[in-house]
Amino acid sequence: MAYDLYWISGSPNAWRTMLTLEYKGIPYVSHRLDPSKQEHKTPEFLALNPRGKVPVLNADGVVISESIAIMAFLERAHPTQPLFGETPEETGLVWQRIFEVVNTVREPIETGIIRALSYGEALKDPEAMRAAAALATDSLDWLEGVLTQQPYLAGSKLSAADIVTMPILQMLVRFGSRPDAVALGLNFHALANSHPSISAWLDRIEQVQGYDAAYPPHWRV
Numbered sequence: 001m002a003y004d005l006y007w008i009s010g011s012p013n014a015w016r017t018m019l020t021l022e023y024k025g026i027p028y029v030s031h032r033l034d035p036s037k038q039e040h041k042t043p044e045f046l047a048l049n050p051r052g053k054v055p056v057l058n059a060d061g062v063v064i065s066e067s068i069a070i071m072a073f074l075e076r077a078h079p080t081q082p083l084f085g086e087t088p089e090e091t092g093l094v095w096q097r098i099f100e101v102v103n104t105v106r107e108p109i110e111t112g113i114i115r116a117l118s119y120g121e122a123l124k125d126p127e128a129m130r131a132a133a134a135l136a137t138d139s140l141d142w143l144e145g146v147l148t149q150q151p152y153l154a155g156s157k158l159s160a161a162d163i164v165t166m167p168i169l170q171m172l173v174r175f176g177s178r179p180d181a182v183a184l185g186l187n188f189h190a191l192a193n194s195h196p197s198i199s200a201w202l203d204r205i206e207q208v209q210g211y212d213a214a215y216p217p218h219w220r221v
């Protein structure tokens, strides 16, 4: 089956799907879209995904959007290097962790912190930022608790739960290193000090097959 992946550099949702392809060693044709040129809003792209969002996978005419749906599709089509568990118990826990992250952990980090920093709005209301940081820290504390018990979010093996979550944390570290974040004392750039188990987990994921190939290219420059 031939695959076409449409993505934007730095999109955490696209990053998940590209790392899944790379980790499983699945060949695909990469279509990097330039958001500054609105390439994800062209009639051609909107015909693939009327929501105008990445990622999109086109698998020989089967077009799938929603990053985690793409990951599940790839798992079913390419079961080697399993990411969604091999037993009912493992599969249940992988999905539990995915939903915990997507429904609860993600929001305070992405909306509360990353969005404000990426829009350059953090210094407009420092008190609101500090309140948002406290909520994001609750999310980090929960992750830290899980990862202090085990090397990966769903146990001893890398799973889709890790690949879903990793880009969110990498973005937090990246945006948390900006001068305005540091000036506010948000401290998200120093996870090794505040949340050492999360930091060690990020280091472990950086070693997995395909990590470098899926790393956002515009972050390298």
Ligand SMILES: N[C@@H](CCC(=O)N[C@@H](CS)C(=O)NCC(=O)O)C(=O)O
Binding pocket: 008, 011, 012, 013, 014, 040, 052, 053, 054, 055, 065, 066, 067, 068
């Ligand atoms: N729930 C979707 C979210 C997709 C999404 O929001 N993608 C963002 C990039 S991370 C996007 O395409 N944003 C561009 C826009 O909305 O114009 C998924 O998991 O794939």
